[in-house]
Amino acid sequence: MCTLFEGGENLNKFNLFDNELIPKHEILGEDELKSVLKRYKIEREQFPKIKINDPVIQQIGASVGDVVKITRKSQTAKEALYYRLVIE
Amino acid sequence: MDTIPSIPKRISAIQFGLISPREVRKMSVTNIIAADTYDDDGYPIDMGLMDLRLGVIDPGLKCKTCGSRAGECPGHFGHIELVAPVVHVGFNKTIRKTLRSICRNCSALLLEPSQKKDFLAQLSKLHEMGHLPDPVINEVFKEARKTKVCPHCGTEQLEIKFEKPTEYVEDGHKLTPTEIRDRFENISDDDVKVLGMDPSSARPEWMILTVLPVPPVTVRPSITLESGQRSEDDLTHKLVDIIRINQRFQENRDAGAPQLIIEDLWELLQYHVTTFFDNEVSGVPPARHRSGRPLKTLTQRLKGKEGRFRGSLSGKRVNFSARTVVSPDPNLSINEVGVPEAIAIQMTIPERVIDRNTELLKMYILRGSDVHPGANYVIRPDGRRIKITENNKEELAEKVEKGWIVERQLMDGDTVLFNRQPSLHKMSIMAHQVKVLPNKTFRLNPAVCPPYNADFDGDEMNMHVLQTEESRAEASILMQVQENILSPRFGGPIIGGIHDHISGMFLLTRNENCITKNEALELLRKAEIRELPEPAGYKDNGDPYWNGKQIFSQILPEGLNVEFPAEVCFKCETCKKEDCEYNAYVVIRNGEMVKGTIDEKAIGAFKGIIVDKIVKKYGTEAGAKFIDDFTRLAVRGIMKTGLSFGTGDEDISETAKKNIKQVLDDAEIGVQELIRTYEAKELEPLPGRTLDETIEMKIMQTLGKARDETGRIVGNQLGLENSAVIMAKSGARGSMLNLTQMAACVGQQSVRGERIRRGYAGRTLPHFDKGDLGADARGFVKSSYKSGLSPTEYFFHAIGGREGLVDTAVRTSQSGYLQRRLVNALQDLEVQYDGTVRETRGVIVQFRYGEDGIDSTKSDYSKPDNIHKIVEAVTGRKVN
Ligand SMILES: [Mg+2]
Ligand SMILES: [Zn+2]
Ligand SMILES: [Zn+2]
Ligand SMILES: [Zn+2]
Numbered sequence: 012m013c014t015l016f017e018g019g020e021n022l023n024k025f026n027l028f029d030n031e032l033i034p035k036h037e038i039l040g041e042d043e044l045k046s047v048l049k050r051y052k053i054e055r056e057q058f059p060k061i062k063i064n065d066p067v068i069q070q071i072g073a074s075v076g077d078v079v080k081i082t083r084k085s086q087t088a089k090e091a092l093y094y095r096l097v098i099e
Numbered sequence: 100m101d102t103i104p105s106i107p108k109r110i111s112a113i114q115f116g117l118i119s120p121r122e123v124r125k126m127s128v129t130n131i132i133a134a135d136t137y138d139d140d141g142y143p144i145d146m147g148l149m150d151l152r153l154g155v156i157d158p159g160l161k162c163k164t165c166g167s168r169a170g171e172c173p174g175h176f177g178h179i180e181l182v183a184p185v186v187h188v189g190f191n192k193t194i195r196k197t198l199r200s201i202c203r204n205c206s207a208l209l210l211e212p213s214q215k216k217d218f219l220a221q222l223s224k225l226h227e228m229g230h231l232p233d234p235v236i237n238e239v240f241k242e243a244r245k246t247k248v249c250p251h252c253g254t255e256q257l258e259i260k261f262e263k264p265t266e267y268v269e270d271g272h273k274l275t276p277t278e279i280r281d282r283f284e285n286i287s288d289d290d291v292k293v294l295g296m297d298p299s300s301a302r303p304e305w306m307i308l309t310v311l312p313v314p315p316v317t318v319r320p321s322i323t324l325e326s327g328q329r330s331e332d333d334l335t336h337k338l339v340d341i342i343r344i345n346q347r348f349q350e351n352r353d354a355g356a357p358q359l360i361i362e363d364l365w366e367l368l369q370y371h372v373t374t375f376f377d378n379e380v381s382g383v384p385p386a387r388h389r390s391g392r393p394l395k396t397l398t399q400r401l402k403g404k405e406g407r408f409r410g411s412l413s414g415k416r417v418n419f420s421a422r423t424v425v426s427p428d429p430n431l432s433i434n435e436v437g438v439p440e441a442i443a444i445q446m447t448i449p450e451r452v453i454d455r456n457t458e459l460l461k462m463y464i465l466r467g468s469d470v471h472p473g474a475n476y477v478i479r480p481d482g483r484r485i486k487i488t489e490n491n492k493e494e495l496a497e498k499v500e501k502g503w504i505v506e507r508q509l510m511d512g513d514t515v516l517f518n519r520q521p522s523l524h525k526m527s528i529m530a531h532q533v534k535v536l537p538n539k540t541f542r543l544n545p546a547v548c549p550p551y552n553a554d555f556d557g558d559e560m561n562m563h564v565l566q567t568e569e570s571r572a573e574a575s576i577l578m579q580v581q582e583n584i585l586s587p588r589f590g591g592p593i594i595g596g597i598h599d600h601i602s603g604m605f606l607l608t609r610n611e612n613c614i615t616k617n618e619a620l621e622l623l624r625k626a627e628i629r630e631l632p633e634p635a636g637y638k639d640n641g642d643p644y645w646n647g648k649q650i651f652s653q654i655l656p657e658g659l660n661v662e663f664p665a666e667v668c669f670k671c672e673t674c675k676k677e678d679c680e681y682n683a684y685v686v687i688r689n690g691e692m693v694k695g696t697i698d699e700k701a702i703g704a705f706k707g708i709i710v711d712k713i714v715k716k717y718g719t720e721a722g723a724k725f726i727d728d729f730t731r732l733a734v735r736g737i738m739k740t741g742l743s744f745g746t747g748d749e750d751i752s753e754t755a756k757k758n759i760k761q762v763l764d765d766a767e768i769g770v771q772e773l774i775r776t777y778e779a780k781e782l783e784p785l786p787g788r789t790l791d792e793t794i795e796m797k798i799m800q801t802l803g804k805a806r807d808e809t810g811r812i813v814g815n816q817l818g819l820e821n822s823a824v825i826m827a828k829s830g831a832r833g834s835m836l837n838l839t840q841m842a843a844c845v846g847q848q849s850v851r852g853e854r855i856r857r858g859y860a861g862r863t864l865p866h867f868d869k870g871d872l873g874a875d876a877r878g879f880v881k882s883s884y885k886s887g888l889s890p891t892e893y894f895f896h897a898i899g900g901r902e903g904l905v906d907t908a909v910r911t912s913q914s915g916y917l918q919r920r921l922v923n924a925l926q927d928l929e930v931q932y933d934g935t936v937r938e939t940r941g942v943i944v945q946f947r948y949g950e951d952g953i954d955s956t957k958s959d960y961s962k963p964d965n966i967h968k969i970v971e972a973v974t975g976r977k978v979n
Contacts, residue, residue: 051933051935051943051946052933053941053943056942057937057940057941057942057943058942058943059942059943059944083950085950085951087949087950087951087953087961088947088950088951088952091946091947091950091951092946092947093946094943094946
């Protein structure tokens with residue numbers, strides 16, 4: 012646990028997304044999820060996975076079974092979308 | 100992608116165990132008692148080694164177990180009831196360790212109950228974490244062996260010696276397998292667990308065999324020799340021996356033979372069973388065939404390079420392939436490969452007889468198999484293959500009609516795969532068009548050497564002849580050389596000019612040389628050029644002449660526009676572009692070379708901008724034609740003037756020599772001065788460095804500068820007419836550094852980036868004072884390769900050279916292993932038609948290939964250059 016700072020409350024919490032190397036993660040809504048599944052013609056299990064205990068997942072509060080949308084910066088494509096299924 | 104492949108079942112675990120006598124009998128279809136194979140009529144003997152219940156190999160017979168015929172029946176195990184138990188050699192070490200760990204009286208594990216519990220806890224923990232139990236098990240054996248008196252029954256333990264495999268001597272008494280088995284049977288299940296075995300799948304007494312499984316006949320088929328005699332497999336021979344001894348043993352024991360004879364027979368039985376499993380056990384003489392050849396038994400089938408794993412599963416030999424040395428031929432197209440006639444005669448392509456080719460195929464058959472475009476076999480509609488011989492060729496040519504297949508010999512224009520190991524990337528196997536040539540080597544255009552990483556110092560390559568229409572179509576669309584000019588690794592050409600192609604084009608295009616009509620025609624002879632352009636001018640006698648740029652322009656496609664600085668560019672502060680006074684800025688306008696010099700930057704493999712542009716703008720065919728044309732033009736261009744190099748080309752004038760000596764002497768003085776300030780403690784350390792590091796860096800810097808300075812002197816001295824300079828500057832081969840080392844000064848030798856310091860105490864060699872930091876005492880080589888090195892310099896050079904050799908050896912093995920791991924991890928990934936990258940279960944790995952979904956070979960280095968060009972071409976406005 013991080014105890015680098017002194018004073019104040021909630022010392023152990025800091026926002027992961029303040030770091031520029033951590034891309035945007037958001038929980039996919041039911042409708043958008045449906046359209047993504049349809050676009051790639053896949054089942055949920057065919058998404059890449061991410062563990063529930065991943066710090067990013069904990070911060071955005073996703074639960075097992077959710078699909079998160081990750082918006083990454085890309086050198087060649089400017090922005091690249093990625094999806095991951097949250098697992099145990 | 101309309102159906103997604105369903106997620107297949109996964110193997111969650113594999114359990115290994117020992118096979119119990121009960122299981123052996125259960126899987127056995129018959130007891131084998133007869134040591135014979137076939138009766139006098141050639142029919143398998145009942146309960147013999149070829150019993151029909153064990154499976155069938157003779158066509159026509161039916162398996163008595165499954166009812167299938169030969170080929171379909173997988174074969175079934177039988178068993179032999181051993182009269183007395185014998186040791187399984189494969190477990191001789193485990194048997195020894197177990198014997199030493201248990202009580203000779205009560206078979207209890209020789210450990211205190213607390214110790215036992217401790218080990219069990221450790222084992223279950225390791226199992227939980229998924230680690231191997233081996234270290235703990237070894238500890239168990241080690242601890243148990245230390246115990247001299249059984250903690251359970253108080254019996255004193257005796258030393259067990261292990262003299263030969265399968266022979267255990269306890270205090271001078273040889274333990275019989277029966278005794279060992281009795282001891283093992285009494286070990287409790289709990290103790291077995293501590294010994295690292297799972298008692299439900301591996302009881303220790305199962306390491307002593309009482310019943311021997313007999314492998315199915317399908318794994319040991321007999322072959323019928325041409326004389327009609329049957330020849331049995333080595334395993335069958337071994338089984339015959341085992342059954343014979345087993346029988347004799349039984350008879351002797353029943354007759355109450357003396358103990359000595361029984362013991363001899365028991366040992367003999369043990370020997371035969373041992374060699375049945377492994378015929379290369381040290382300490383056991385190998386069983387031999389009548390001819391004296393050692394038998395190939397079970398272990399020998401699996402082990403080694405020729406064994407089942409390395410020889411049959413990981414690697415296989417293939418038909419329709421050929422291998423020989425490669426040599427260059429710049430007159431071949433890059434898409435071609437020269438195949439020796441001797442190979443073309445051996446390799447065949449099956450061609451189905453149809454109306455339109457009947458006459459042609461008949462002609463091939465009539466030529467027979469000895470005259471080149473001939474045929475070697477015909478296949479009748481019923482599938483029979485008939486070899487074409489001098490005697491039957493007329494008859495076969497007569498008979499051939501629709502429905503037959505003729506295996507004709509390899510001919511010009513056939514598509515084959517060509518390969519050079521190590522096959523590290525997809526360009527290591529490419530499709531070529533055959534060109535049958537005399538002599539004994541494969542010939543290829545040197546421009547395709549880079550993707551294969553081939554040279555002609557004895558390299559051998561493989562050729563595979565494609566056998567079906569589909570494979571030929573696929574290969575020529577996807578794998579043909581011209582389709583691989585651009586490498587997906589960096590999006591540029593990996594096929595292009597090397598060595599003489601570059602120096603040849605450089606010599607041809609750099610000056611405003613006078614080329615007469617005859618010379619021009621000779622240069623362009625192979626390039627399908629039918630007309631020469633307007634001459635560049637006329638000589639005094641009225642004869643027209645052309646220059647090299649005009650000649651080169653003839654092989655450029657119409658409408659090509661490129662501009663770029665050449666390899667020889669001096670990288671001036673502000674490039675004057677077209678007006679470059681060194682002729683180092685290439686301008687091609689509308690397929691016409693206007694300015695500059697053609698060198699590595701223009702046509703070289705990896706760098707060639709013109710090659711890149713032509714492939715991207717005009718397609719792969721035009722690209723291949725351009726490469727073909729310039730390789731032919733270049734070799735003729737270089738022959739016009741010739742290009743040679745010898746020690747004489749490293750000669751420099753006396754003044755230059757003096758200058759070089761001056762530079763080196765000055766550097767030496769500089770170094771001495773540095774050392775003086777260092778020893779007087781006047782030297783300022785560099786930020787973040789110790790004083791020792793600082794002096795080393797400063798000395799290295801001074802000496803490096805001096806070497807570079809001598810290089811400049813040599814460069815100026817030799818000038819652009821020197822062949823080594825031409826090759827270095829144009830990028831054909833070698834560098835100015837190589838030339839400097841040959842002509843002026845070899846420079847500092849280093850180990851791990853530092854000056855050489857190891858050797859004797861405080862000095863590198865006894866020739867120097869202790870603590871001498873001077874240039875020559877620490878591996879600076881003042882001499883040039885041409886002048887020769889002094890003994891100490893020579894020694895330092897050898898030290899530096901050795902490091903280079905070790906480095907390359909280590910690097911290749913490391914990068915080879917890294918490559919292997921990467922390939923294994925990524926081999927099943929596939930880019931789908933929807934642009935996603937998926938693995939075999941359909942799980943997505945990338946939602947868009949490479950994030951941007953772009954094929955690097957079509958992307959112009961990820962720059963919007965092309966769009967700018969199009970905008971400029973349409974609107975006439977320059978965009979950036
Ligand atoms: Mg070689
Ligand atoms: Zn069968
Ligand atoms: Zn005991
Ligand atoms: Zn320039």
